[in-house]
Amino acid sequence: MDKFKKFLPGIWFLDPPKDISLDGYRIDNVIQYTDFVITLYFGIVVAAIIFFVWRYNSRKHPHAVHDHGNQKKHLYVTVAMGLLVFFSIDVVIESMSFKDLKEAFWNFPKGKDVVRIEIMPQQYAWNIRYPGEDDVFGTDDDIVPPQNILHIPVNTPIVVQLTTYDVIHSLYLPNFRYKQDATPGMVTAMWFQAKETGNFEFACAELCGNSHFKMKGYLTVESKDEFDNWIASQEPEVSEDDEDDWGDEDEGVPTKWAWQWKELK
Amino acid sequence: MSPQVQSPDLLQIECDYETSKMGALVTFGGIIMLFITFLATFSSMVAKELAYITLNETPIIIGGISSIILIISSVMFHLSYRQWKMNSQTRISIYLMASVGLGIVFLLGQINLWQMLVAEGLTSRGNVLAGMVYLIGSVHAVHLIVGLTVLGWLIYQLKMPRKIKLVRYQLIGWFWHFLTVLWCIIFSFFLIVL
Amino acid sequence: MGMAMEGIKMSSSKSIMSTHIFSTDHKTIGKQFLFFGIFFLLFGGFQALLIRWQLAYPEQPVPWWLLGFLFDGDGGIITPDMYNQLFTMHGTIMIFWAITPLLIGAFGNFLIPLQIGAKDMAFPTLNMLSFWTFFLSGVVLLVSYFLPMGVASGGWTSYPPLSLPAGGIPGLGQAFWTLSITVMGVATMMGAINYVITIIRLRAPGMTYFRMPLSVWGLWLASILNVIFVPVIAAGLIMLLIDQLLGTQFFLAGRLAAGGGGDPLLFQHVFWIFGHPEVYILILPVWGIVSELLSVFSRKPAFGYKVTAICMSTIVVLSSLVWGHHMYTTGMSPLLGKTFMFLTLLISIPSSIFFFNWLATLWRGSLHFDPPMLYTMAVIWVFAIGGLTGLYNATVTADIYLHDTMFVVGHFHYTMAASVLFGGYAAIAYWFPRMFGRMLNPFISKVHFWGTFITINLVFFNMMALGYAGHHRRIYNPNEYEFLQPLMDMNIFITIMALLLGAFQILYLYNFVQSLFKGKVAETNPWKANTLEWSMDYPIPHGNFETIPQVVNGPNEYSHPNVKDADWVCQTVKIEGES
Structure with missing residues (x-):
C-alpha cells in the first residue's frame, strides 16, 4: 500500500x-x-x-x-x-x-515485555493503574498515579483493560487512531504500541455528562528507562481493608478497583 | 391481495371488510414485535446470567391456572360470537360477561402471583429478570384492559337496537383471542427459559 | 378502526372544526403535518445555530440576533449543560419532529391516496388520531423546556446509564424525552399501519404495484419499516422510562447498580435495531420522490423503474441487519464485527444500482431546470457524498478512528439533513400548487437553492474534514484540547457558513408564506405530469375522485412516441399500441 x-x-x-x-x-x-x-x-x-x-x-x-x-x-x-x-x-x-x-x-500481544494497564474512567477523569513490581493487579504494590496522567514506554506493546466507575466513557487516542468504549458491567480491552516519544493528549469520546469536554488526559511516551524511573518514583497504592471495593465515595476517587485482570481469549 | 374490483361502489364496500381485517393483522404484527423485543431482551439477560430466578411449584401452578382462565374467557367469547351469528340473542350477554369476568379474574390472579413473587424477594429493583417478568406482564395487562374496555362497549352496544356490524364483532374477537394466545406464548416462554 | 370511509360521509356538515382542525381529510392532515414539521424544523435549526456559535466562539456571549437574551441568566453565554441540552434536542427534534412529519407525515398523507387513486386513507379517523397524537407528543416535548432542571441532555441516542438518574443528569428532562418519543412512536404506528393498508387495499383498478409512482414506493417501504421497528424502540423506551422513573435496573450495571443490575449495551442494541432502519425510514421517501421527479423533469420514463423499486426493497431488508456498525467500539466480538461490516458494505450494491438508474434517467432526456428539479439534482449530489462517506464508517478499522468524531456528524448530516432537506424542498416546490393552488416564486426558489446548496456543502463537508483531523463530537469547548486548537479557524468558517445557511432558510420561509397568499395561481397541471394527483382541478374536494379512476399506464410514460401533440399522458388515458 x-x-x-x-x-x-x-x-x-x-x-x-x-x-x-x-x-x-x-x-x-x-x-x-x-x-x-x-x-x-x-x-x-x-x-x-x-x-x-x-x-x-x-x-x-x-x-x-x-x-x-x-x-x-x-x-x-x-x-x-x-x-x-x-x-x-x-x-x-x-x-x-x-x-x-x-x-x-484484534491480535493481542502476549509475553513478558507487554505493559499492562487498567484504566477506569469516571465522570470526568481518568483513573489509571499499573500492576507494580509483582506484575499482578490488586496487590499492595499497584501503582496509581495522579488522575489523567498516563505514561507508557516507547516501542513496547501496551495492553489496556477498561471498565468504568459510572457511565459509559470512551478512551480516545487520536495519535494512535484508536478508541475503545468503557462500559459499566463489562471489561473491554485494547492494545497499541508507540514508536515515538513525546507528550500527547487523549480524550473521552463518548458523551458522559456536562463536563465531558473537560475529560482530558495527558499521555507521555518515553523511553523504557525513563518509564521505569517514573514508575519507581510513584507511591504504591495504599491498600485499605475496606469492605466497599469501590472505595470511599466521598473522596470521589476510587481507592481500590473492583476487577482483576481478565485473561482474554 | 388484488384490489381490482371493477365497480367503484363495490370497491369501497369490499375494502371496508377486508381492509379492516388486514389493519387488525398489521396491528397485531406491531404488538408481536413489541413483545419479541421484550422476550429477546429477557433471554439475553438470562444468557448473560445477570440474575437468577428459581421458581417453586406454587407460582407455576397459579400461573398455569390463570392461563387456563384466560383460555376459558376466550372460549366464552367464541360461544357468544356463535350465538350472535346464529341470530339467537339469548345467551350472548351472559357469555360475554363471563368472558369479561374471567379476564378480570386473570388480572387479579396476576397481581396475586406477583405479590407472591415479591414476597419471596424477587423485587423489580433487585432482580432484573423479575423486573422483566413484571414489565412484560404489565404491558400485556394494559392490552388486556383495552380489550376488556372494548368488550364492555360491545355488551353495551348489544343492548342497543342498532345492529352491530359483523366485522366489528369479529375483530374484537380476534383481538381477545390474540391476547390469549400471546399470553400462552409468553407464559411458556418464561417456563422454558427459566 | 373498521370504519373506512365513514369519515367522508360524516363530514357533510361543514364547520371549521371538522374541515380544518379535526379533519379526517388526508389532504388537510397532510398540510397540518407540513406546518407542524416546518415549525419544528425552524426550532431545531435555531438550536443548531446556537451549537455552531458555541463551537466557533466558545463561551462568548450569544449575539442578539441569535436571541442572546435567552441566555441572560448565565451572562449571555451558553453553559456546558445548556450546550448538551442544545445538541440533544437538536437531534431529537430534527429526526422525530421535523423530518418525520415533513416527509412521511405531510407527503405520505397528501400523496398516497391521490397517487394511487383512492378517495382517502383506509382509516380516516385513525389518520386524524395519528396527527393529534403526534401533536400531543410535540406538546410533551415542548413542556419539558419549562421543567426546572431543563430538557434532556444525554444526546439524541440517550444511552444509559447517562440518561438514568444515576448518570448524573438532574431533573425530569430525560423522562420527558423518553415519554415524548414513546407517544410519537404510537402516532407513527397509527400512520404507518394506515399507509401500508391503504396502499395494499385501496389502489384504483389497474393500479398494480409496478404502476405506482416511485414516490409511493418509497413511502410504502418506509411505512413497512416503521410498522416493524417502531415497536422495537417502544419496548426499549418503556424499559428506559421505568428505569428512569421507578428505579428498576434493566440498563444499569457496575457500581451504580445496587443489586446486580442489567446491561447498558442492551439498550444500544435495541436502539440501533430501530435506529438504523430509522435513517432509512427518513431517506426512503426522498429516494422515491427523487426517482419520480427526475422522470417528470427529464420528460422520460424512470430508467429501470422495476429495478429501482426492487433495489429500494433490498435495502429495506438489509437495513434491518446492520445495526451493529454503530457499535464497533463497544468491544463487540470479532466475528460479529466482521459480519456487520460485510452486511453494511453489501448495501453499496443496491444503492449504486439505483443511483445508476437516476443518472440514466437524465441520459437522453429533455431536462427542465425548474426549482423542483434543481432541488432534486442537489439530492443526487449530497446523497452521493453522504452515501460514499458511509464507507468509512462501515469499515471497522476506519470507524474505530472516526467513530464519535465530527466526521460521523458530517456524514449523517449529508444523508439525513442535506438529502432530506433538499428532498423536502423538492417535494414542496413540486406539490405546492397541488396543496395550495399557487406556485412558489421561482426566482426566490432559485436563489434559495444556490445559497443553500453552496453553504450546506461547505458546512457538512468541512465537518467531515474536522472529524478526520481528530475533532471529536459533542464537546463544549474544542479549545480545551491542544490538538484541536489549530482547527478553530475551520470551526469559525463552518459557523459563518451555517449562519448564512440559516439566512437562506429565512428567505425560503418568506417565499413560502408570500406564495401561500399571493403566489401566482397555478394551472391544473403545471408540470405536465402523468400521475393521478394532477388529474383534477384545485381545490381537490374531500373524497378526491368523483369516480375511482381506471388506470391503464405506468406512472411516467413521458415522451411516448405514440402520443401525439404532448410529451405526457395521464395514467388513465390509453396509449395506442400499448397493451
Missing part, C-alpha cells in the same frame, strides 16, 4: 493528528484507499451530471427519448455496475480491514 501513497491525494485537506503508533498507518491506508475510490466514483457521478446538464437540457435537446431502461442489455449494465462496486470497493476495503484486524488490532 505504501507505494500507492504517493499518488493518492487525500481529499481531506486537514491533517489528522500525528501518527505515533505502530499500526496507525493501517487505518490511514484504509482511509486513503477509500478516499481514492470514493473520489473516483463521485467524479464519475459529477462528470455524468455535468455532461447530461450540458447535453440534454431542454433547450438543446427538446425531445426526450422514450426509454424505460428495462431491456436485457440495461439489466446487464446495471448488474455489472453493482458487481464493479462490490469488487472495487467492498471486497478491497473488507480484505484490508479484516487483515488489519487479524494482524494488529
